[in-house]
Amino acid sequence: MKQLNLFTFFLLITTVAIAQDAVLKVWPNGAPNDNGMKEPEEKYDGIRVRNVSEAEMYVYLPEKDKNTGVAVVICPGGGYAIEAMDHEGHDIATFLQGKGIAGIVLKYRLPYGHHEIPSCDARRAIRTVRQNAAEWGINPDKIGIAGSSAxxxxxxxxxxxxxxxxxxxADPVEQQSCRPDFMLLLYPVITFDEDFGHMGSRENLIGKGHDKTLIKKYSNELNVSAETPPAFLVLADDDRAVPPRNSIEFYSALKRYSVPAEMHIFQQGGHGFGIRKTGLPADEWPELFYTWLKARKIVE
Structure with a gap:
């Protein structure tokens, strides 16, 4: 634990003083499971990555005088085959950092036939942020999760x-809750139902078969409960990759359980717009999300 504290001290110095991102291994002592990827990780086309076999967190902490105590773990998309680390990861973190919100970009391990791997990493990332909340200036009750597409x-x-x-x-990180306090979902894949799911993401996560148990397990509109955290959803009406019904069904499920939610369906934006300045209506979502955080009194 001394090594972790020493690292987080260095992390605070570098991130706050010179606004530079730092890297923290999600499983510093080794993950409890293996996704089987033996080829070296590869970056291409900007900072998209594939062959990911080790999970890492890129931490962007805001300046102390701007700090709201809020944090967001950010999961880039890529169909569970790659991860678009720039406009669906680091760029979102930078925007949040400027608003006084800690942005933590998660480079999760890709599944390669091991469906439990990505969610294992995401839950561990949330626990890690909670464990380090005091050192990082974060309120442990204001840790959200964000994700684009897959x-x-x-x-x-x-x-x-x-x-x-x-x-x-015996691991203090594992003692922490992995429940996020809110969700930001950008044109999300929600269901693995054949009628309106994204079959590429489904095949990459659970395989090409028709395992009804796994399809139900990862059709998240079926997993909503009264304990599900509030959600902010963003998508475009002209999305031809992931049908808008994914978000609509999830929103409807949230409403059945009276979970607070806000959804914006923009006329134009397509799929995969992230936080880019495209000149399309969907570009407006970051400020709308920040307004929602204030309206929910997550940011005060």
């Missing part, structure tokens, strides 16, 4: 299936 599926998985932590664990 990253939105991962975020909504973490937001619907969670636990309070294992208080008997």
């Amino acid at each position: 990253g939105g599926h991962l975020a909504s998985t973490a937001g619907t299936v969670f636990d309070a932590g294992n208080k008997g664990s």
